[in-house]
Amino acid sequence: MLDTTIRGADFQTKTLHGGTVGGVQLITGNAQTTDGRKLPYKIVLKTQKKWQRYSDPDSWRREYDFYKSNFGALFSESFRWPECYHAEMNEEENETQIWMEYIDGxxxxxxxxxxxxxxxxxxxxxxxxxxxxxxxxxxxxxxxxxxxxxxxxxxxxxxxxxxxxxxxxxxxxxxxxxxxxxxxxxxxxxxxxxxxxxxxxxxxxxxxxxxxxxxxxxxxxxxxxxxxxxxxxxxxxxxxxxxxxxxxxxxxxxxxxxxxxxxxxxxxxxxxxxxxxxxxxxxxxxxxxxxxxxxxxxxxxxxxxxxxxxxxxxxxxxxxxxxxxxxxxxxxx
Incomplete structure (x- = not known):
């Protein structure tokens, strides 16, 4: 996200929205670079647990699958989704985590x-x-x-x-x-x-x-x-x-x-x-x-x-x- 090497960061979290099968948090703080600078950041963490939507059983992991594909190349500057910085799947817990851009609007x-x-x-x-x-x-x-x-x-x-x-x-x-x-x-x-x-x-x-x-x-x-x-x-x-x-x-x-x-x-x-x-x-x-x-x-x-x-x-x-x-x-x- 910050395009430099980070050696540490402090953080605070705030719940944005979410239900029993997932949640969205805003994470803010300051990151310390290797050359001693402090850079403020805002990032969104979306956690999604496995659940069964009627007639669409794999929807719980679809956003993760999209972000891991080349789907983002379909967008334009004026119509897009938030940039993804990191996405991972916990197979044992059937849970995805997507770290993405915070949009102020x-x-x-x-x-x-x-x-x-x-x-x-x-x-x-x-x-x-x-x-x-x-x-x-x-x-x-x-x-x-x-x-x-x-x-x-x-x-x-x-x-x-x-x-x-x-x-x-x-x-x-x-x-x-x-x-x-x-x-x-x-x-x-x-x-x-x-x-x-x-x-x-x-x-x-x-x-x-x-x-x-x-x-x-x-x-x-x-x-x-x-x-x-x-x-x-x-x-x-x-x-x-x-x-x-x-x-x-x-x-x-x-x-x-x-x-x-x-x-x-x-x-x-x-x-x-x-x-x-x-x-x-x-x-x-x-x-x-x-x-x-x-x-x-x-x-x-x-x-x-x-x-x-x-x-x-x-x-x-x-x-x-x-x-x-x-x-x-x-x-x-």
């Missing part, structure tokens, strides 16, 4: 509409370039999620009687027109999936939401690549627009991000034959039942006010998706 709820739009365009450009050039080594990577992941994810949720039966029950607290929207998707699922499967297959991040986007000096840095793999054109936009959405601007970002995305993609590949982007349908396949689950789980909250606020947010998100349904399809820039 704007992320999450602080992202502006312009930053959303810029990220969508950069993503389209990245996917368009790979779609047009088809780099050989990418085709040979073995640990990539499959194109049918989104379909399997939806079918898995739909088969879960707890959420499936809830939106069809008389006791359901979700407004009826929103339940009908979800039921309509179920009734048309085969036809919708058939339309989606006619779209170009591109390399998707599959967790392309605001917490994984960092805007820094006009550039987009994208973290957490453990769900990445083959998917359909526009699939990542569903996450950008609807995953823990900025509800107030959700419809606006739908209008802005899709044309920006296609503008970036069109720099490398022709999309003129695409008349149906299916982003609205992808949003419902990926987040419809998840929002129902989150709404139902909020009922078990400890604090009444927090529970009500959470449930209201999920209803508002479903309402915005309902409003998106009536939006004209913003296919081209």
């Amino acid at each position: 704007i992320s999450g709820v602080d992202l502006t509409g312009d930053m959303y739009e810029r990220a969508a365009e950069a993503l389209g450009r990245f996917q368009g370039k790979l779609y047009a050039e088809q780099p050989a080594f990418l085709q040979n990577l073995t640990n990539l999620s499959k194109a049918e992941y989104m379909k399997n994810f939806y079918l898995h949720y739909r088969s879960w009687k707890r959420v499936y039966d809830y939106i069809r029950s008389d006791d359901c607290e979700i407004p009826k027109h929103l339940c009908s929207m979800l039921i309509d998707i179920d009734d048309s699922a085969d036809e919708i999936i058939n339309r989606i499967e006619k779209l170009p297959i591109v390399l998707c991040h599959r967790d392309f939401w605001v917490a994984n986007l960092i805007h820094s000096n006009g550039k987009t840095i994208l973290i957490d690549w453990d769900t990445a793999g083959w998917g359909y054109l526009g699939e990542d936009l569903a996450s950008l627009i609807a995953d823990e959405a900025d509800v107030e601007h959700m419809v606006e970002y739908y209008r802005r991000c899709i044309p920006a995305y296609y503008k970036g993609f069109s720099e490398y590949a022709d999309f003129s034959h695409i008349t149906d982007n299916c982003v609205y349908e992808m949003i419902l396949l990926m987040f419809g039942y998840r929002l129902v689950e989150w709404f139902m789980n909020a009922e078990s909250g400890n604090k009444l006010q927090e529970t009500d606020d959470e449930k209201t947010l999920h209803i508002q998100t479903l309402q915005k998706i309902y409003e998106i349904r009536n939006e004209p399809s913003p296919e081209s820039p």
Whole structure:
């Protein structure tokens, strides 16, 4: 990282985020060089333990596999991931450790509409370039999620009687027109999936939401690549627009991000034959039942006010998706 020989370093750690199967720490301190200088540093350590994601069992080690490959060569200066300084696998513990660049920038709820739009365009450009050039080594990577992941994810949720039966029950607290929207998707699922499967297959991040986007000096840095793999054109936009959405601007970002995305993609590949982007349908396949689950789980909250606020947010998100349904399809820039 510092491009010189280090003989010692002090450090402090701070947990950034992570769950029961992994964690992310910011490590800061001063390193002593062999010629007596003290150099300040910041570095991120991501530790990931083995776990089983539904229909994607090797996702836990995918980011490690990517960093050990030549995957980083696919990025540009304006759209990239954090640089990796060191990655190692502990086979006995089934655990990876990745030491990577700390990115200082704007992320999450602080992202502006312009930053959303810029990220969508950069993503389209990245996917368009790979779609047009088809780099050989990418085709040979073995640990990539499959194109049918989104379909399997939806079918898995739909088969879960707890959420499936809830939106069809008389006791359901979700407004009826929103339940009908979800039921309509179920009734048309085969036809919708058939339309989606006619779209170009591109390399998707599959967790392309605001917490994984960092805007820094006009550039987009994208973290957490453990769900990445083959998917359909526009699939990542569903996450950008609807995953823990900025509800107030959700419809606006739908209008802005899709044309920006296609503008970036069109720099490398022709999309003129695409008349149906299916982003609205992808949003419902990926987040419809998840929002129902989150709404139902909020009922078990400890604090009444927090529970009500959470449930209201999920209803508002479903309402915005309902409003998106009536939006004209913003296919081209």
